[in-house]
Structures are given as C-alpha cells and as structure tokens.
Amino acid sequence: MRSNYVPSPDDGAPIRRGSDGLSVPDHPIIPYIRGDGIGVDITPVMLRVVDAAVEEAFGGGRKIEWLKVLAGDEAIAIDHPELSPAEIEAIPPEERQALYLPDQTLEAIRDYLVAIKGPLTTPVGGGIRSLNVALRKLLDLYACVRPVRHLGTPAPVKRPEDFDVVFFRENTEDVYAGIEWKAGSAEAERVIGWLRDEMGITDRIRFPENCGIGIKPISEEGSKRLVRAAIEYAIKNGRKVVTLVHKGNIMKYTEGAFRDWGYEVGAEYPQVITEEELSERYNGELPEGKVLLNDRIADQFFQQMLLRPREYSVVATMNLNGDYLSDAAAAQVGGLGVAPGANINYETGYAVFEATHGTAPKHAGKDKANPGSLILSAVMMLRYIGWSEAADMIIDAMRKVIASKRVTYDLARQMEGATLLKASEFGEEIVRNL
Ligand code: NAI
Numbered sequence: 001m002r003s004n005y006v007p008s009p010d011d012g013a014p015i016r017r018g019s020d021g022l023s024v025p026d027h028p029i030i031p032y033i034r035g036d037g038i039g040v041d042i043t044p045v046m047l048r049v050v051d052a053a054v055e056e057a058f059g060g061g062r063k064i065e066w067l068k069v070l071a072g073d074e075a076i077a078i079d080h081p082e083l084s085p086a087e088i089e090a091i092p093p094e095e096r097q098a099l100y101l102p103d104q105t106l107e108a109i110r111d112y113l114v115a116i117k118g119p120l121t122t123p124v125g126g127g128i129r130s131l132n133v134a135l136r137k138l139l140d141l142y143a144c145v146r147p148v149r150h151l152g153t154p155a156p157v158k159r160p161e162d163f164d165v166v167f168f169r170e171n172t173e174d175v176y177a178g179i180e181w182k183a184g185s186a187e188a189e190r191v192i193g194w195l196r197d198e199m200g201i202t203d204r205i206r207f208p209e210n211c212g213i214g215i216k217p218i219s220e221e222g223s224k225r226l227v228r229a230a231i232e233y234a235i236k237n238g239r240k241v242v243t244l245v246h247k248g249n250i251m252k253y254t255e256g257a258f259r260d261w262g263y264e265v266g267a268e269y270p271q272v273i274t275e276e277e278l279s280e281r282y283n284g285e286l287p288e289g290k291v292l293l294n295d296r297i298a299d300q301f302f303q304q305m306l307l308r309p310r311e312y313s314v315v316a317t318m319n320l321n322g323d324y325l326s327d328a329a330a331a332q333v334g335g336l337g338v339a340p341g342a343n344i345n346y347e348t349g350y351a352v353f354e355a356t357h358g359t360a361p362k363h364a365g366k367d368k369a370n371p372g373s374l375i376l377s378a379v380m381m382l383r384y385i386g387w388s389e390a391a392d393m394i395i396d397a398m399r400k401v402i403a404s405k406r407v408t409y410d411l412a413r414q415m416e417g418a419t420l421l422k423a424s425e426f427g428e429e430i431v432r433n434l
Contacts, residue, residue, distance in 0.1 A: 012065030017349035035118015037359025042371035045427035057390035072120040093127025116353040141343035144169040146326040152402040153334030154414040163309040168230040169322025176319040180214035218254035227262040230316035244295040245317040266293040340376035353377040370408040397433035
C-alpha cells in the first residue's frame with residue numbers, strides 16, 4: 001500500500017552509522033511525525049525553534065532537511081480519507097496497525113536512523129496495543145532515555161534544581177512484554193496447572209482459582225545492553241555515578257540478575273569502580289575520570305530521589321521501575337512541560353525522540369499546549385547527532401523564557417504574575433532569546 005509521502009528533500013543526505021559512531025552530514029534528512037491531538041500545535045513550534053537554533057549556532061552552514069512521514073490519525077486522514085471510523089474498526093488488527101503506522105514510515109526511520117515524533121493516539125478498536133509500543137518493538141529501540149532536570153518551572157519540592165538524572169529504562173522486557181492471561185481463562189488455568197503439576201509450585205499462588213497470570217522475562221542480553229548504554233552515556237557525558245535500580249531482594253532471578261549482570265558489564269570498563277572499591281581503594285573520594293557503579297533497591301531509591309537527589313546522575317533500570325521512577329522524577333522538577341524522551345538502539349543507531357506526554361485531546365488544535373517537552377526532545381536529538389551548540393542555545397533560551405514568566409497555560413496557572421502565551425508565541429519567545 002502506497003502512502004502519500006512528501007518526497008525526500010532534494011538537498012539532504014542521510015545520517016549513517018559507521019564503526020566509530022554516527023556520521024552526520026551538514027544537511028541531514030530527519031523524518032518527523034507530526035502526531036495526533038496537540039501534535040498539531042506543538043510539532044510546528046518544535047521545528048521552528050530547532051531550525052532557528054541550528055541557523056543561529058552554525059550560521060547557515062548546517063540545516064536539517066525535515067522529511068514529513070505519516071503515522072496515527074494523520075496517516076488515515078491523508079492515505080484513507082474514504083474510510084469511516086466504523087470501517088476502520090472492522091479491519092483486522094494487524095492490517096489496521098499498518099494503516100496507522102505505514103511501512104513507508106518505518107522504512108524512512110530505518111533509512112535515516114534518527115527521527116522525532118509528536119504524541120500518537122492509541123487507535124480505536126481492539127487488538128492494537130499502542131503505536132508507540134509498536135514502533136519501539138519493530139525497531140528494537142531497547143533504551144528509553146529520559147533526562148530529568150529543572151529548568152525553572154514551578155515544582156513541588158524545595159530544591160528542584162538539585163535533581164539532574166538521566167534515566168535509562170529497558171524498553172523490551174519485564175512484565176511489559178505482554179505475556180499475561182486473564183483470570184479464569186483456559187490459558188491461565190493451564191499455566192497454573194503446569195506450575196502445580198510440573199514445577200511443584202503448590203503453595204505460592206495464594207488463590208489459584210480465578211487468578212490472572214503474568215510473566216516477567218529479564219534476560220542477560222537485554223539487561224547488559226541497557227546497562228552498557230547507561231555506562232557509555234555516563235563516560236561520554238562526564239557523569240560520575242551510574243545506579244542500577246532493582247527489586248533484587250524480592251525477585252532474585254529477574255531483578256537480582258539484572259543487578260548482577262549490570263555489575264558484570266561495569267567490570268568490562270577500566271573507568272568504572274564499585275562502592276566497595278571506592279571505600280577500599282580510594283578512601284571514599286571518587287578520582288577524576290572514574291565512574292561509580294552502585295545499586296539501590298527501588299523503594300529506597302524512590303525515597304532518595306526526594307531526599308538526596310544530588311547523589312544520583314544516571315539510572316539504569318528495568319521497564320516497570322523505569323516507568324514509575326521517570327514519571328515521578330519528572331513531576332519532581334515541574335512535570336509534563338519538561339519531560340523529554342528518546343527510544344534508542346545504540347547498536348543500530350535507530351533513535352526516535354518524543355515528548356513523554358500524550359495527545360491531550362482536550363487541548364488539541366487550540367495553540368495552547370506546552371511545546372516544551374517536544375522541544376527538549378529535539379534538544380536530545382541535537383546532542384545525539386553531535387550538534388550540541390544548537391542544543392545548548394535552546395536550553396539557555398528556554399531557561400530565560402521560563403524565568404521571564406512568559407509561558408503556556410499549564411505553567412502560567414502555577415506562576416504568580418505570569419503572562420499567558422500561546423504555544424506558537426512561547427516558541428517565538430524561545431527563538432527571540434537564542
Ligand atoms: P496526556 O499526556 O495526553 O494528558 C494527561 C494530562 O496532561 C492532560 O490533563 C493534558 O491536558 C495534560 N498535558 C499533556 N501534555 C500537555 C502539554 N504538552 N501541555 C499542556 N498540558 C498537557 O495523557 P492521556 O490523557 O492519558 O492520553 C491521551 C492519549 O495520548 C491516549 O490516546 C494515549 O494512548 C496517548 N499517549 C501517547 C503517548 C505517546 O505518543 N508517546 C504517551 C502517552 C499517552
């Protein structure tokens with residue numbers, strides 16, 4: 001099925017991945033998905049800010065050649081305007097997913113490696129989990145990277161500026177793998193019967209009748225590639241501590257194994273030392289050029305995020321812990337307006353950058369939603385392709401704009417004396433401050 005593509009830009013060239021990392025031309029082609037709901041409002045603002053920052057930083061020598069690709073409601077609206085919602089719902093799930101996430105979009109991301117997207121609605125009708133999950137799965141984007149730091153937005157804690165942590169959340173395993181059976185189903189009964197009869201588990205399922213069952217796969221390969229990504233990030237970005245967050249005290253062979261495999265990866269790096277080595281060999285003082293690899297039980301880490309945030313810098317954790325922790329951390333520094341993210345496969349180089357919020361349908365098309373998270377996701381993207389000068393400029397400008405209290409509604413209502421701006425006006429304020 002052909003999608004109504006905007007053809008490739010004439011001028012650009014693809015980003016490539018070589019043995020020593022990404023090779024980025026001066027005019028890289030970067031696909032973008034506008035997104036549903038408020039994607040209509042915030043994606044154009046993000047494009048405008050990024051273009052202006054790149055122009056300002058590189059004086060016209062560099063420019064992103066944006067390639068619009070389709071997904072979500074926009075893919076249906078452009079490719080299949082003839083289909084009614086009822087007709088779409090009647091299409092079998094796999095085919096329906098391909099309408100919402102056309103092959104050409106996936107091919108474009110594969111061809112050009114790096115992409116950015118607005119939020120996507122989970123399509124109507126059963127059988128499709130989420131386009132975001134599908135995208136992560138199809139491209140094996142195993143690391144969900146979420147930097148959380150304070151940019152001056154109102155925050156619920158006393159010293160939000162003390163928080164500066166980059167979360168590496170494993171994206172492909174854990175209880176999120178989607179292996180579960182409904183209570184009372186033949187499948188659940190069968191698994192419970194197998195546990196009882198074949199595996200001798202006779203007393204650990206408290207109420208075996210009418211009991212839902214889920215499976216938690218945590219593998220050596222999946223854990224190690226995630227922890228490796230976190231350690232490499234820390235080394236490259238001069239971050240001093242990598243913390244493995246887990247519930248290994250309870251779930252020994254999944255979460256505990258993640259911790260153990262994490263330390264095995266750490267041992268491969270001469271720069272990495274453990275807490276034991278730190279006290280035995282270095283008297284508790286982290287020497288220059290070293291990275292401390294430690295671990296914390298998840299519940300304890302939740303407390304320490306609030307009480308001793310300065311002790312943490314990079315966190316590597318599994319899917320479920322990472323979901324809760326990174327959202328709670330984002331709330332700690334001011335919430336959805338400052339919550340960027342990326343889903344990355346560091347081996348293939350595929351990277352899809354996106355805000356962590358959804359489509360906020362209530363505010364769609366009103367030019368009022370906060371484009372901050374998507375702009376910060378673009379900042380991550382600029383750093384990923386090595387254009388940090390433009391990234392730094394955007395961050396500085398955003399800080400200034402937030403400090404001047406000229407902000408979108410979500411922030412304005414929490415700030416005394418704020419001037420309420422539309423999404424597009426907020427973008428223009430950032431551009432003016434570059
Ligand atoms: P949501 O993030 O869209 O909205 C939650 C709340 O935050 C709402 O009150 C909304 O008004 C507010 N909000 C979100 N982003 C905002 C922004 N940029 N500026 C100002 N206020 C903002 O989450 P919800 O309502 O659970 O999901 C709506 C849809 O989005 C669903 O279809 C869901 O599947 C999808 N979704 C997509 C994601 C993605 O594409 N990565 C992530 C999360 C949800």
